[in-house]
Amino acid sequence: MKRNKMMTQVLAGFLELLPKEQLVFDHLKGVIEETYKIFGFTSIDTPAIERSEILLAKAGGDTEKQIYRFTKGDNDLSLRFDLTVPLARYVSEHFNEITFPFRRYQIAKVYRGESPQKGRFREFYQCDIDIIGNGDLSLMNDAEIPAVIYTVFKKMNIGKFIIRISNRKLIVGLTQNLGIEDMATEVMRVVDKIEKVGPESFIELLKGIGLEETSINEIIRFVGITGTNDSIISQLENLGIQNPLFIDGVQELKKVIALIRNLDIPDEYIQVDLSIARGLDYYTGTVYETVLVDNPKLGSICSGGRYDNLADKYTDKKLPGVGISIGLTRLFSQLRDAGLITFDRSTMTKVLIVPMTLDMTGAFNLASTIRRAGIACEVYHEVGKIKAKIGYADKQGIPLVIFLGENEISAGTATIKNLKTGSQETVELSKVIYKIQEV
């Protein structure tokens, strides 16, 4: 029985994984990183600690309360709560050394001291891409982002998903048209809730923020527009709303949807959805959410959008951008709880060499040969019975065990046992790599 002398459990709200889980987590992280690279994004790695002044310039409300803030010497410091504010600082600081459009990815942990509850983490990975323009940024970038999302989740193989797209200019333009522009943020936050609360509560929420019936009806008419992507766009065009921002939003959405069709994404993965507003964020144009069709309870697993100006708090340069973020810690935890990922091994090791002689020459030589071929290999060093050694491979999920005894060594052979099939074969040393690669 284990007896710990001190509380060794991780803190509430922190996710710590067993090796078998960590392997899958790392695999998903690898899929995201590889995809980001293939699309031409390059990595940056900002410090986890920033001046509080920098982080608080963009934070507010809940974020400010959640921030981990402390002093060290004369410095008022905080842990980053996202990767966007550090990006804004980075681009401002290194403006003259960066080539624009700047396509960066960053995959790193961020910190929010939230009340711990299911699915909320105080330390979690964000996996972000952003394309930052110097002054301008083509709408083609907005169209390419869904191709990145599509490639990531196709490779992850976690079930059917849909990328939902809208444009913030629509709902802000609509509020302008209704003369309730000062309510735009509140309206967007209520619109974001429509799927969760249902239509009746939705009306109550709109009343609750003080809207009149005319406005409520117009908003309901707007979010009620459904159909194919082309049909939604044509319905928007036919609404007769003359507000310039709204018209601009329709045109942008139309262009983005048309451009996406060239990007090798099957139609059913892209859905215009006017109930997407991302009201808590700083977006000003295209907005994205991604949902798993068979697991809608997971909510949006990848969100993002277009913004007019990344770093107005830090620089006078106008830096429009478009980006997305995947909250990998939350996604992993949800996929695990929903049984959508399985864990079948605790190591990437493919071969365990079990030496049967005191002289380790043969075992170490063979291990070196196998490793030089790029195959992960361990030598079992500890004393013990054969059964315990095979048991180690079995528990770890190592598929192949190689026995090297007196007979094998004098004959220049090795005996390979496949633990999955139970089959065993003695082969010449020169053929060992070939045999391993067959499995």
Add this chain to the structure above:
Amino acid sequence: MKRNKMMTQVLAGFLELLPKEQLVFDHLKGVIEETYKIFGFTSIDTPAIERSEILLAKAGGDTEKQIYRFTKGDNDLSLRFDLTVPLARYVSEHFNEITFPFRRYQIAKVYRGESPQKGRFREFYQCDIDIIGNGDLSLMNDAEIPAVIYTVFKKMNIGKFIIRISNRKLIVGLTQNLGIEDMATEVMRVVDKIEKVGPESFIELLKGIGLEETSINEIIRFVGITGTNDSIISQLENLGIQNPLFIDGVQELKKVIALIRNLDIPDEYIQVDLSIARGLDYYTGTVYETVLVDNPKLGSICSGGRYDNLADKYTDKKLPGVGISIGLTRLFSQLRDAGLITFDRSTMTKVLIVPMTLDMTGAFNLASTIRRAGIACEVYHEVGKIKAKIGYADKQGIPLVIFLGENEISAGTATIKNLKTGSQETVELSKVIYKIQEV
């Protein structure tokens, strides 16, 4: 001219890299991680924040002063200052779910609020491996660790290096033999300085900690033993020291050196060096340091050793282990300052597609094809002159630019320009991937 509204520079003691530098940093990190995996180490990812109680149980002196400590709600929290204490907590907490020997790697940032000075960082990457036994751990593991070090630095290609090996039992046994066992730690810390301060100051330092002449002479005789590995070991055997710990140390060192010879490491990379003590650490047996032969000023670029008990502060289980750590942030910064690494591109993108038509179908289709082949590719989306577009590729270090104009599209071809050689060629679309892979 840039005009920042707020101080956007990173804090003193924090390393933030430009994309071209980050690529090289990531490459070195990748070399380390791949090597660790090939040797059968599996990853864990502990939180950066721990209970202060956990971290302070093992810390002391300077470490405690340097720690980033803060409270959030009722929690007394600290940022980890190494990856060993979190490993000890992890193994204690998950003892029943771990298979031993536990071979784990962790590559992550740690935090120390040191006075900022050249080569000292407040946030830096440690790249650690450890093999933890349950009760026992074979000495063969001590022999395998240098094979990992050798493979990492060979692949890094940063110049000739030497792995120095000793055994702590020698110097502790020697102090026991001299009746100054209670001074063992002080003696080791002085021994660690011998290379830096030279022989005269070394004697002064030994006097300074209060040693008598007999002891000083014995210690000088001990660290003065040099020669080939076999010669040093035979000199140690012939010293006639009867202390059991010392004798044990000689035997362990002899076995480890003999085992290493089976591991495919050229002899000149391994050097027994009795001035290695790692006096600031918790080692109890084999100790390692690694130095660059032509850049000795960099100090040890990879250090580690064997310890009797990883987690005595957290569990009653006896957990012996052996491990190493590479301080990658410091190493990178030193390699950069010494001109041992060069930066020739700011992105991994291999191909930039420059569309010459308004219709993006061809460009987007070609980009998808190239990406599906696993080749990093961007489409240049912004408006501008051809020269500016090629200038973007040039500044980023992208080697290939593909032009897609009316002529190419109607002929089903693409024009590929190699920016390194200046050569340009128009090829059929079906041969584009092949042409790219040739470069």
